[in-house]
Amino acid sequence: MANMEQNSLELHGDEEIIEVIDLNDTEDGPDNLADDLEDIDFEEAANADDKGWETEDEMELERDDSELTFSKHTGSVFCVSFDPATNNLAVTGGEDDKAYVWRVSDGEVVLECTGHKDSVTCAVFSHDSSLVASGDMSGLIKVWKVETKEEIWSFEVGDLEWLEWHPCAPVLLAGTDDGNVWMWKIPSGDCKTFQSCACQSTSGKVLPDGKRAVVGYEDGTVRFWDLKQGNSIHVIKGKDGHQGALTCLACNKDSSLVLTGSVDGCVKLINTATGKVVSMFSLDGSKAKDEEESNSVESVGFCNFLPLIAVAYLDGTLAIYDLSTQMLRHRCRHEAGLVHLQWEESSSLVSTCSLDGVLRQWDARSGKMVSEYRGHAAEILDFSINREATVAVTASGDNQAKVFFLQRPDR
Template identity: 75%
Template sequence: MDSNAPGGGDSVELHGDEEILEVIDLNDTEQTPDDLAEELEDVEFDDEGAAGNDITGDEEGWETEDEMEAEADDSDLTFSKHTGSVFCIALDPQTNSLCVTGGEDDKAFVWNISDGEVLLECTGHKDSVTCAVFSHDSKLVATGDMSGVLKVWKLDTKQEVWSFEVADLEWLEWHPCAPVLLAGTADGNVWMWKIPSGDCKTFQGPSCQATSGKVMPDGKRVCVGYEDGSVRLWDLKQGNALHVIKGSDGHQGALTCLDVNKDGTLVITGATDGQAKLINTNTGKVVCSFSVDPKARSSDDDEESNSVESVGFCKTLPLVAVGYLDGTLGVFDLSTQTLRHRCQHQAGIVHLQWEESSSVVATCSLDGAVRFWDARSGAVVATYRGHTAEILDFTLTRDASIAVTAGGDHKAKVFCLQRPDR
């Protein structure tokens, strides 16, 4: 993150009294993944644990919507094994060649994005599979359904190696450098397990949904957002909350999403109150709030608030992107805390993701298209279509050469990205 990041703002904090943003390098002492994994081994766990594209987006020439749905398929491969909506999708981090999808049919599939060949069918779930993620070394894949049934599969043997059941599942994430799995549930708990032993530790939040969570880059903390609008930064080893952000400077609606910058000094959160908030993770202070509508005040009587659905930090410039339910994409400048571009979709934004090495941000929306936006100009550089229903999730390969999507049309698709700006 650029050292000229913004300052100011107040929030509830448990430690420290700084009033300005201090961008501090949390990685002053170099640690290897093995060091972090060893630190997690010291954590005391409870004994309750168990084992041709449309470059401009111009639709001129289409005579009817039916023709557009039938003919406008820019995808290079369609995965059709699911018999219900496909809710989640992820790529293996090591090779970016394998994909896991989870769906309404109570199943998850691990498949090759080059030919669609199924490597593993993950069965035994009791409800729609809404979370599916690979471990940091791509050796394990975890799947979770809405009812709280969690399963971990070993890819080389194609065997289930661990299972557990919690309250209704909200999110699921692997530790960035150890075989440790974390999950947030509807009862407000965050769980952490060693895999495959199943030793566990719980972090008890407020008595409401733990709606979103992300392990910090240092591997020592997890940031969690809750339905009551609060945000907590937990110490994974000690099990205590380092900071609690709530009250007048916090969100006034349920948290929907969050992202962490690459050095872990900043978190951006989004909520149903139409606000995105920038938080300094060292002080626990809210640095500023972002909104595309200056009149948007999230009060109890504001039932029509424009919910924030996805947020993300640019990897190359001091910018953040915020996607809204009304289809607005806001690109904000961190240095000036101002709106740089307002980009409009015809339908609500579901998810956004920045490319790793450019100032291009990709979005998927309820209109079934994936779009790529140049954050410098605010212009669409490419649009890809192919789904006949809404896109519910998507992700990009590290080199941004391929996008894989999950749709309400029971399909996942692979798009090889050939853009004129490359």
């Protein structure tokens, strides 16, 4: 290495230039480098790096596809509903013991529902949007007249599990932790109760015909109630019922079929006229042996456009089943557990929200995702889509509700 003091050596054999560093050059040697390092403020350098570089999560949060963010809540937003008459208003309920009715177009508060003693987990409009009901976890239910912004009725029950309006009358139903189902005429407060064994009423729906209600219970039992007579029409339990608590229910448009979902990982299709289980759907093709081994069903729904149903599972699977063949048609994967699903009224698109804070739309015919909407910094706990399927409002654990304009492939 006779030429070590030469700073560089050029080799032109293959027209390459190779630079040979002089190892005797001590200009930037270890001693000098150590001296230089002593002068560096590492904390300041780290802060500078933080400003210049972002983690993947931080970069992801910069994407916000929403048109509007509603930020009045000071705690997690647990529930959201569109007003069915005009689709111009949304109501949200949250951990801050409040519900707000607000305009989707500009976020202006129309009505602040106060006076609750616990987190508001249920908030729904009546069929004509003239009334809104808000219910908190402790069981305090309030009804407000939207036009006059006045509270017109309130009642306190046991710990509240679900709350739903009748589809064509000012009648409100609620299910409680003690197993009772309550029904009131609003605002008179005329009351009827549907009593069962002391087992939590976990979910309930009024059938579209307005004459019957289906209720799911913690022990896996499903009951159909005659709302006028107050008696139980069908009881599905034991081997025909679920092996764990009911989590969700859905009815088809003509009230002939009901879907039930449970923590046992199974979905049952029930004929409402006979009370018979027509079919059972599960990802593994059989019942889970116990709840700890099961993949809980979180949401179910009928497609109005095709003979399909959708099932949202806690492991992040959206399953599309064919009602005609009773076979699994598509398995749509999510990175996080699913919370809720909703079909569009007149298409094959189904939307899902999940614990990763993303709203997604899927085409049930192909099983492909057609769009996704980001902007939340925490999980989405609920969402609602308007009748025209042009707008979605989401409720999230980041204390916000967001308005998204939905896109469709044929738009």
